[in-house]
């Protein structure tokens with residue numbers, strides 16, 4: 001996951017400051033409602049046009065999938081009226097339509113934050129899903145994000161030496177993604193052949209090549225095999 005730390009670099013109000021709270025317990029997905037833009041351009045707008053203490057979002061995900069970190073997660077910034085406390089705001093640059101790299105980064109980032117703070121999937125919502133919000137933001141349905149996070153929450157990390165049904169499931173997914181296990185097939189044993197196949201798959205998909213099946217590799221496999 002490629003995260004650029006912008007916490008000290010973005011425009012801020014010269015006197016006002018956001019408060020800090022406890023650990024976050026919810027996540028809200030936004031869009032910028034603009035075709036382009038970055039954390040700095042949104043920060044400039046929030047500070048200079050709206051008079052806020054700083055950018056409203058904790059994270060901004062650009063069109064190329066790059067994640068900009070804008071605040072510590074316990075900063076109570078402005079992004080969802082009435083629900084800002086304990087709420088991590090994630091903004092996708094775009095206007096209701098997003099690149100696949102952006103959406104992949106969104107799933108990866110929300111999965112990471114959800115696990116870090118033990119946030120239930122039901123408390124990860126699009127802006128307009130919180131009550132009383134008069135907005136179309138983020139311009140897309142977010143149930144698919146929750147679906148994916150539920151899946152990732154149930155898939156264990158797998159590596160060499162492991163055995164059992166989860167390994168068999170992995171092997172079947174690899175095969176449906178076009179990576180054949182020629183010698184042993186889906187035998188439920190994470191041996192040399194499975195490890196090499198995972199490595200080949202990670203290389204093919206441009207993932208980190210480590211032969212270990214974590215959320216990133218699971219996510220790619222589930223993506224590749226759930227179509228149709």
Ligand SMILES: [Zn+2]
Pocket residue numbers: 029030031079127135137138
């Ligand atoms: Zn919003």
